[in-house]
Amino acid sequence: MDVSGEARYKPTSEFEEDKKDPLVELNLTDSTELWLIQWPINQAPDFDGQELSLKLHRDGHLGSFDGSSGKSYEVVSFKSQDPEATVFLSSASESKIAGKISRRVSLVHYPEPSELQKHNSSNLKEMSQSLKREDVLIESSKSTGLSAQDSGRGNSAVTSTGSLDHSDKRKSKKQKKSEV
CATH class of the missing domain: 2.60.40 (Immunoglobulin-like)
Structure with a gap:
């Protein structure tokens, strides 16, 4: 069979062939799985x-x-x-x-119950640290007028101060209705 005329795969220039010896010597037979x-x-x-x-x-x-x-x-x-x-x-x-x-x-x-407790306590620590980072992010975004979701996007129309104003207006409408 002539393989010279067939299309062959040619790896990119970044490809490096592994020249190491195999880790395991396999003596494969037809029954080897x-x-x-x-x-x-x-x-x-x-x-x-x-x-x-x-x-x-x-x-x-x-x-x-x-x-x-x-x-x-x-x-x-x-x-x-x-x-x-x-x-x-x-x-x-x-x-x-x-x-x-x-x-x-x-x-x-x-996992054994003791492993789950260790895993859960480490997850709680990670969540706590993550929440602290989010609090810092929210505090810093309030000072710039952007919500945590808006920061970095630059073209969002809703800001944290705008959403706070909107919820304050709703509260005042409810208060007015209850006063009447």
Whole structure:
């Protein structure tokens, strides 16, 4: 088959080919499955060196294990998460296709109540700091006559003082009605 006449992909000039040796030597056979394993964001799993026996159940559950920190993880895979990705092995000499991802697997950690309390208290601190920053922003925008939403846009017709005047007029109308 002559490939010289076919259109080929040409990367941009910024593209740099990875010349590193592969991290893992794969001896692929026809029965080898490549799995894409995902874990919770910002939570590096702590299961170094553990070996697991997994069995796919009808509900997508493959197994569970405890990490070295004591956290429990569920290993799940769902049909709706069918992967459509290809694995490439790169090396200094050439890159080659290793195969298609055959299963996408997720590590799920259900937090303990104590973890949620830590998480919630840190979220409360962040919210409190955020509200303090907004208060400073609102105070500074009042002095310039702009609302927090208007600052930086420059062409909005509503200002914080204008909206305050409008609500004061409504209050005075209500007061007049109640006095009559």
